[in-house]
Amino acid sequence: MQRRIFDHLGTPVSEIGLGCWQLGGDFGKTGPQQAEDILRTAVEQDITFFDTADVYGAGESEKFVGSVLNQLGRERFFIASKVGRGSGLYPDNYTEKGVRDCIEASLQRLKIDTLDLIQLHCVPNAVVENAEIFQWLRKLKEEGKIRAFGASVESMDEALSAMKQRDLSSLQIIFNIFRQKPVEEVLEKAHQAGVAIIVRLPLASGLLSGKMSKETQFEEQDHRNFNRDGAAFNVGETFAGLPFEKGVELADQLKAYVPEGYTMAQFSQRWILDHPAVTTIITGASRPQQVKDNAKVSSLAPLSPTLHAQLATFYQQRVVDHIRGPY
Numbered sequence: 001m002q003r004r005i006f007d008h009l010g011t012p013v014s015e016i017g018l019g020c021w022q023l024g025g026d027f028g029k030t031g032p033q034q035a036e037d038i039l040r041t042a043v044e045q046d047i048t049f050f051d052t053a054d055v056y057g058a059g060e061s062e063k064f065v066g067s068v069l070n071q072l073g074r075e076r077f078f079i080a081s082k083v084g085r086g087s088g089l090y091p092d093n094y095t096e097k098g099v100r101d102c103i104e105a106s107l108q109r110l111k112i113d114t115l116d117l118i119q120l121h122c123v124p125n126a127v128v129e130n131a132e133i134f135q136w137l138r139k140l141k142e143e144g145k146i147r148a149f150g151a152s153v154e155s156m157d158e159a160l161s162a163m164k165q166r167d168l169s170s171l172q173i174i175f176n177i178f179r180q181k182p183v184e185e186v187l188e189k190a191h192q193a194g195v196a197i198i199v200r201l202p203l204a205s206g207l208l209s210g211k212m213s214k215e216t217q218f219e220e221q222d223h224r225n226f227n228r229d230g231a232a233f234n235v236g237e238t239f240a241g242l243p244f245e246k247g248v249e250l251a252d253q254l255k256a257y258v259p260e261g262y263t264m265a266q267f268s269q270r271w272i273l274d275h276p277a278v279t280t281i282i283t284g285a286s287r288p289q290q291v292k293d294n295a296k297v298s299s300l301a302p303l304s305p306t307l308h309a310q311l312a313t314f315y316q317q318r319v320v321d322h323i324r325g326p327y
């Protein structure tokens with residue numbers, strides 16, 4: 001597993017990380033044993049970067065992450081969580097006490113003294129622009145409760161707003177073959193500023209593994225069932241904003257581009273890693289075997305420049321017009 005440097009802290013992190021939203025039961029099928037198996041497999045695969053949030057599984061995801069990683073040696077791992085969507089803060093009730101209480105509750109669930117990174121969890125852009133919230137985070141940093149702070153954002157405009165804070169350490173963005181806008185609008189600027197890029201939805205919620213058909217069904221409480229048109233939260237978080245049937249069609253067309261020796265999921269993640277501004281990819285997993293398959297991406301050769309050019313054209317000609325939601 002190759003490492004990339006999380007610039008502001010100078011800490012090496014695995015370029016393939018683990019997204020831990022799936023671990024708290026929000027998708028319906030990962031019970032406690034499965035969550036532990038996924039986490040232990042990630043550690044066996046030399047994954048060191050873990051992304052969770054206070055609201056995942058109403059705190060259960062953080063509890064699993066803390067329980068397993070503490071047993072295996074907390075100092076080996078980079079633990080990132082998020083604040084801003086829980087405890088009545090969202091959308092317009094952000095107070096210093098509220099934010100502090102949420103972060104302290106995360107530390108308790110994780111059973112750690114310091115979070116490596118806290119990320120604003122897609123908070124409204126007015127809150128980011130107002131910037132008071134960053135003052136509160138700076139205090140928590142001084143007190144040693146967090147080592148760094150960043151922002152998880154939906155749109156490139158929000159990314160640029162957050163980057164106005166010179167001490168912002170990271171941006172978490174949706175970036176994949178179906179969602180290439182960050183290439184032009186954010187990656188280079190972030191790289192220049194030493195802002196770590198954490199990539200979520202690398203597989204567009206699984207579409208880019210190529211395994212789905214228009215008939216694929218999801219469990220009732222899985223957002224791929226109830227949020228496919230943005231009924232509960234930003235539509236971009238589900239299938240990267242594509243209507244499901246269109247996403248399946250486009251994923252089928254992409255199969256022709258997958259080089260020999262790569263699964264489509266690996267090809268999709270390799271495309272992301274080929275961008276040097278990317279620090280880590282936090283692919284989610286519903287099974288340990290997926291974690292193993294995804295970790296292998298780090299040792300696969302980069303895609304050719306010709307293939308990158310073809311995929312840029314594919315996106316421009318066939319995908320971009322279908323993306324919904326702030327982007």
Ligand SMILES: NC(=O)c1ccc[n+]([C@@H]2O[C@H](COP(=O)([O-])OP(=O)(O)OC[C@H]3O[C@@H](n4cnc5c(N)ncnc54)[C@H](OP(=O)(O)O)[C@@H]3O)[C@@H](O)[C@H]2O)c1
Pocket residue numbers: 018019020021022051052082121122152153172199200201202203204205206207209211237265282283284285286287290291293294
């Ligand atoms: N606002 C935010 O900050 C925010 C929002 C969303 C997500 N996140 C973070 O980003 C992480 C990743 O996002 P995501 O999980 O929504 O999207 P994703 O990583 O694109 O998709 C993950 C899903 O793809 C399937 N999968 C994974 N590896 C596979 C493989 N090798 N082959 C076939 N299928 C595979 C699994 O689903 P099935 O097996 O069930 O099909 C898995 O749950 C989350 O865990 C979370 O930590 C943050």
